[in-house]
Amino acid sequence: MTRIVQRLAGRQAVATLQRLLWSATRILHLAYLATGRSDARDTAMLLYSLEKVAGREMVERLGYLLASATLMTRGRREEALALAAYATRDLLVTAPKSPLRNTEAWRSALQLTYLLEVGSDVDGRLLETWGLGRALEQVYMEG
Amino acid sequence: MGPRQGPRTSLHGGLRGATVEETLRVLIDTNILAHIFAKGSGRLSFWARALLVRELLGRNDTIIVVYEEQVEYEIRRALDNMIVTGAITVEPKLEAIRNIYRDYSDLINSCVELGKCKVAKRQESHIARAASLNR
Numbered sequence: 001m002t003r004i005v006q007r008l009a010g011r012q013a014v015a016t017l018q019r020l021l022w023s024a025t026r027i028l029h030l031a032y033l034a035t036g037r038s039d040a041r042d043t044a045m046l047l048y049s050l051e052k053v054a055g056r057e058m059v060e061r062l063g064y065l066l067a068s069a070t071l072m073t074r075g076r077r078e079e080a081l082a083l084a085a086y087a088t089r090d091l092l093v094t095a096p097k098s099p100l101r102n103t104e105a106w107r108s109a110l111q112l113t114y115l116l117e118v119g120s121d122v123d124g125r126l127l128e129t130w131g132l133g134r135a136l137e138q139v140y141m142e143g
Numbered sequence: 144m145g146p147r148q149g150p151r152t153s154l155h156g157g158l159r160g161a162t163v164e165e166t167l168r169v170l171i172d173t174n175i176l177a178h179i180f181a182k183g184s185g186r187l188s189f190w191a192r193a194l195l196v197r198e199l200l201g202r203n204d205t206i207i208v209v210y211e212e213q214v215e216y217e218i219r220r221a222l223d224n225m226i227v228t229g230a231i232t233v234e235p236k237l238e239a240i241r242n243i244y245r246d247y248s249d250l251i252n253s254c255v256e257l258g259k260c261k262v263a264k265r266q267e268s269h270i271a272r273a274a275s276l277n278r
Binding site: 008030033034035036094096104105108109111112115118123126127 | 146221242243245246250252253254256259264
């Protein structure tokens, strides 16, 4: 019984952590949109990878993500994101075949997945809120 | 530099009072739009289009990214409509629009870099059509 309760509590904690990371990622993405600071987006990508791995065989992945966070704080952003991509390699839309030392390819893979999931979501909603989607629809209908 | 022609947007930021032309340039300069407005995607929302791309990626297909001049014409008209109807006074930030399109540009660049997308040449017929409609 105690074990079941512990397990349920653990799952709830993971779900809460995922929700927090989900919100933090989107807030950071909005901060990036407002300011154009790419470090905000890079940090959002790191949080996004943490959100993706939360609750899934985390031990090995967390090692990579901690190293990634350390690199990020030292300003080595491309390597940091490449490591984060490697930690989430089976969860990416497409993973590069190149070795991890090809940091550009790995960073791109994480960026692609992030932009498809978070970027398109936040950006699309913002543009829709501003009415660009509706305005374009009108143009399509008139055309 | 002479006075700027045409209706102005009421966007905030360094480019406050930018003309539609200038706003449009921000949208177009990044050489984006690509699959987001790809021909045939019709009236799908931006989000739906992105999901469509993800679907294609999942199928291991190569996405052909087409830059269409017609898009420029359509956005120009959409922005004009928004100014006329006052919708653009909702204050979309030009900086944010620029960054949104940087996102899409990065998305396509990543896709190309990973060998999942190919960029096709722009279609001249659409340029001609946009020009004729714009007269």
